[in-house]
Amino acid sequence: MRNALDILKERGFFKQCTDEEGLRKKFDEGQVTFYAGFDPTGPSLHIGHLVPVYAMAHLQKAGHKPICLMGGGTARIGDPSGKTEMRKMISYEEIGRNIEGQKPQLAKLIDFEGSDAILANNADWLADLNYIDFLRDIGRHFSVNRMLTFEAYKQRLERGLSFIEFNYQLLQSYDFLELNRRFGCTLQIGGDDQWGNIVAGMELIRRMEDGVESFGLTFPLIARSDGKKMGKTEKGAVFLNPEMTSVYDFYQYWRNVPDADVEKFFLTFTFLPVEECKELGAAKDQAINESKERLAYEVTKLLHGEEEAEKARAAAKAAFSGGAGGDKEGMPSCEMSAADFEQGINVLDLFASTELCASKSEARRLVSQNGAAVNGEKFSDVDGLINASHVQEGEIILKAGKKRFFRIIVK
RNA sequence: GGGGAGGUUCCCGAGCGGUCAAAGGGGGCAGACUGUAAAUCUGUUGCUUCGGCUUCGAAGGUUCGAAUCCUUCUCUCCCCA
Numbered sequence: 001m002r003n004a005l006d007i008l009k010e011r012g013f014f015k016q017c018t019d020e021e022g023l024r025k026k027f028d029e030g031q032v033t034f035y036a037g038f039d040p041t042g043p044s045l046h047i048g049h050l051v052p053v054y055a056m057a058h059l060q061k062a063g064h065k066p067i068c069l070m071g072g073g074t075a076r077i078g079d080p081s082g083k084t085e086m087r088k089m090i091s092y093e094e095i096g097r098n099i100e101g102q103k104p105q106l107a108k109l110i111d112f113e114g115s116d117a118i119l120a121n122n123a124d125w126l127a128d129l130n131y132i133d134f135l136r137d138i139g140r141h142f143s144v145n146r147m148l149t150f151e152a153y154k155q156r157l158e159r160g161l162s163f164i165e166f167n168y169q170l171l172q173s174y175d176f177l178e179l180n181r182r183f184g185c186t187l188q189i190g191g192d193d194q195w196g197n198i199v200a201g202m203e204l205i206r207r208m209e210d211g212v213e214s215f216g217l218t219f220p221l222i223a224r225s226d227g228k229k230m231g232k233t234e235k236g237a238v239f240l241n242p243e244m245t246s247v248y249d250f251y252q253y254w255r256n257v258p259d260a261d262v263e264k265f266f267l268t269f270t271f272l273p274v275e276e277c278k279e280l281g282a283a284k285d286q287a288i289n290e291s292k293e294r295l296a297y298e299v300t301k302l303l304h305g306e307e308e309a310e311k312a313r314a315a316a317k318a319a320f321s322g323g324a325g326g327d328k329e330g331m332p333s334c335e336m337s338a339a340d341f342e343q344g345i346n347v348l349d350l351f352a353s354t355e356l357c358a359s360k361s362e363a364r365r366l367v368s369q370n371g372a373a374v375n376g377e378k379f380s381d382v383d384g385l386i387n388a389s390h391v392q393e394g395e396i397i398l399k400a401g402k403k404r405f406f407r408i409i410v411k
Numbered sequence: 412g413g414g415g416a417g418g419u420u421c422c423c424g425a426g427c428g429g430u431c432a433a434a435g436g437g438g439g440c441a442g443a444c445u446g447u448a449a450a451u452c453u454g455u456u457g458c459u460u461c462g463g464c465u466u467c468g469a470a471g472g473u474u475c476g477a478a479u480c481c482u483u484c485u486c487u488c489c490c491c492a
Contacts, residue, residue: 225449226448226449252447255447256447256448257448258448258449259446259448259449260448260449261448262448285446286446287446288446288448289446289447289448290446292446292447292448293447316447319447320447359457359458359459360458360459361456361457361458361459362440362456365440365441365455365456366440366441368441369440369441369442369454369455370441370442371440371441371442372441400440400441401440401441401442402441402447403447
């Protein structure tokens with residue numbers, strides 16, 4: 001079997017490693033237990049959280065043992081790495097709900113059922129820590145001088161850093177130590193912003209466990225070539241929970257990715273062979289456009305299942321190829337009664353009642369700027385009415401701009 | 412605890428008694444161009460029954476009139492202890 005390190009490298013999951021040769025050897029020798037941390041500060045993971053999950057999936061496929069560490073304890077504090085603001089504190093109760101929400105999402109990519117993968121929660125050992133004991137046993141191994149040299153803290157020193165956040169590194173290091181003791185975990189992986197915390201954890205293990213060796217590996221932070229934040233849209237993050245981000249929107253996110261990112265996204269977010277990813281990403285013009293359709297389908301299939309992916313693809317095709325034919329099932333929609341259309345409904349009111357427009361003013365703008373369409377026909381009369389004559393085959397398709405569709409099912 | 416600087420529309424940031432729904436930039440939306448890409452250009456960007464209505468940390472007050480002045484409260488940042 002190929003060394004897991006090579007797999008990560010060729011798919012773009014490798015930024016730096018504390019001891020590459022040592023880790024390579026370790027991977028060759030047998031199963032390595034590794035972990036990555038997740039912050040249950042929200043009810044659902046979003047696309048931006050996925051990189052570590054994919055990396056874990058690759059390592060698991062290569063025969064290694066993953067531990068997903070939910071930061072049930074640390075979520076109450078907030079990691080200062082890469083952030084300029086202190087995070088809101090949330091209750092244990094909310095954290096518990098968040099963990100329940102995220103678990104099945106992790107399971108889409110990581111196999112918990114038929115394997116020895118572990119889902120841990122650091123609240124188990126952090127929640128009841130004794131402050132004095134912790135300072136004595138753990139705190140004494142940390143040098144403030146040293147911590148202040150870490151990039152994550154340096155930046156925050158200018159903006160302000162609370163003592164609580166300053167302690168994050170100790171807690172994360174302690175996590176690594178605990179996982180090492182409990183499960184023999186010897187490798188921590190994470191985004192490159194975690195480098196400092198990972199290294200600190202390794203050092204703690206070395207000191208407290210009498211020279212036990214551990215490793216750290218980080219992946220590059222995945223950014224979009226257009227500078228937009230990964231997984232963020234105008235509407236906000238693209239979540240994995242279909243109630244927060246519809247499968248259709250999820251699909252559309254990948255469908256609309258910049259050309260320059262296609263190869264990278266295939267490598268990172270699908271399990272297609274490397275060669276194929278490169279080919280798909282190297283395509284030009286119409287061909288790369290088709291690559292994006294494939295990308296959207298593959299990623300949607302992985303995270304929402306084949307059936308949902310088919311629906312989203314069919315809905316997108318139906319919407320973009322002129323409206324006729326195709327399955328519109330996956331398109332955002334609502335139901336209205338036929339009686340509502342007898343008198344006719346003002347276009348502005350209708351658009352404003354859907355997710356296409358947030359207010360009537362916005363609808364007015366849209367219509368007067370010639371951005372609205374009904375059943376594929378431009379509709380620019382602000383005072384126009386939508387009535388029964390617009391109902392075609394029991395539905396009305398509204399369109400805002402070039403690619404936002406909404407389907408009204410008339411009963 | 413003492414002193415100072417501030418909180419403006421999605422974000423940054425002007426405004427400092429009327430001409431302010433509030434400059435400018437970013438972002439967003441729409442149009443043109445395209446490939447459901449990028450870049451570019453143009454328009455637009457509080458809500459509205461189009462009469463008005465609600466916004467400038469919160470509550471009061473002064474004024475014909477306040478984002479702009481006064482009082483109290485609150486939050487943030489900085490300096491000193």
